[in-house]
Amino acid sequence: MRMITQHTFGGPEVLTVVDAPVPSPQPTEVLVRVSAIGLNPLEPRLRAGEHPLLGQPPFVLGWDISGVVETAHTWRFRPGDAVFGMPLFPRMAGGYAEFVAAPALHLVHKPASLSHVEAAALPIVGLTAWQGLVDIGGVTKGDRVLIHGGGGGVGHVAIQLAKSLGAHVITTARGDKREFAASLGADEVVGEDFAVGDVDLVLDTLGGKAAWRSLEVLRPGGHFVTAVADEDTELIAKVEAAGLRFSGIGVDPDPIALRGLVSLVEAGKLRVHVAETFPFARIADAHRRLERGGLRGKVVLTV
Incomplete structure (x- = not known):
């Protein structure tokens, strides 16, 4: 699979697309084939070394994901289910990747009324x-x-x-x-x-x-x-x-709250606004856009 990593702190140019093994989900986890990745203002700060959350590089950023279950080691989901969530935050989840192994409890079913891009913009x-x-x-x-x-x-x-x-x-x-x-x-x-x-x-x-x-x-x-x-x-x-x-607020994964947000979406009381999307390979440009600020809503990476 393709994965975006960095081996040093620095500007957007340190983000590198590499080939990596597909992760293996553990019991109670699922393997998600990622369709979209939501980006957040914290991530450029982590990339630049302004916040110690993930320690020293190398590491893989990214938490907001939406995609389709490939393998399920849990009764909560089946292969083919569309899901989204914020796995493992604030620990490293490896969200900047084509596949992510995530705890089933950190994900919920994606409603049909949300595209993968919109769903990836919502969790954090x-x-x-x-x-x-x-x-x-x-x-x-x-x-x-x-x-x-x-x-x-x-x-x-x-x-x-x-x-x-x-x-x-x-x-x-x-x-x-x-x-x-x-x-x-x-x-x-x-x-x-x-x-x-x-x-x-x-x-x-x-x-x-x-x-x-x-x-x-x-x-x-x-x-x-x-x-x-x-x-x-x-x-x-x-x-x-x-x-x-x-x-x-020290935000943490919460499937009950995610389901509450989904209910509001389905009732027409909540819409998530995506300001811009970038293809996976243009992650550096996406980070530059985040750093310029002035966004209405979110930036999303498409896979």
Whole structure:
């Protein structure tokens, strides 16, 4: 099979397509013939050595996959089943490959209403939004929720999820992303100053100034949930000193949440937006596009 690996930290050019043995699934695992791979902003940082998650190269990036079961060592799936998920995160899953051996519990059946490209775009951003808003945040009908980065990967899914929970959704967005965020159902689309108040929960996908400014708009006892600033000790201390709650999202595989997202897709309450696709061999170009930013939704690699 073809696999994308790297033997050193560096720019997109260190990503190399190589021939490799097809992995052998263990008991309770399946072998997936991959059709599409979702890319995430974390991956260029790992490639460049800015984050120690996978240690030193060589390693293979990639977690968001959609494809067809080739071999099943489990009762949960059969060969020929279309599946998608986020196997093994944050451990190495070898997702940048034509075949991936994955725990069956980290995958779910792909609905017919989602293409493989759309399905591959959903797991990490969808699970981050779900775990932040549902599992950690406990958002319910009538809550005022502020979502940062409403035009991005996590943000655009979070808007739709929060609306499905009955929340009043406020989101920050810039430029042409403002119209995009509004089209997803946001009740208010605001800029970087976001002069709003009485917010019950903030879902932070940006960090920096947006995170700090959020503390000014949360109601007493409000909840600050972040996907990017969970190790900012100064920010955590400030949140707690203000009498607010702080939670960081360490997203993990969750088939129950994935099925919940699938239910929303099938009910017409959630759509995942794919900004651009790249063929497998153009992985370096795909990483360059990720690094330029300004994306509405996700970048996906097709196999």
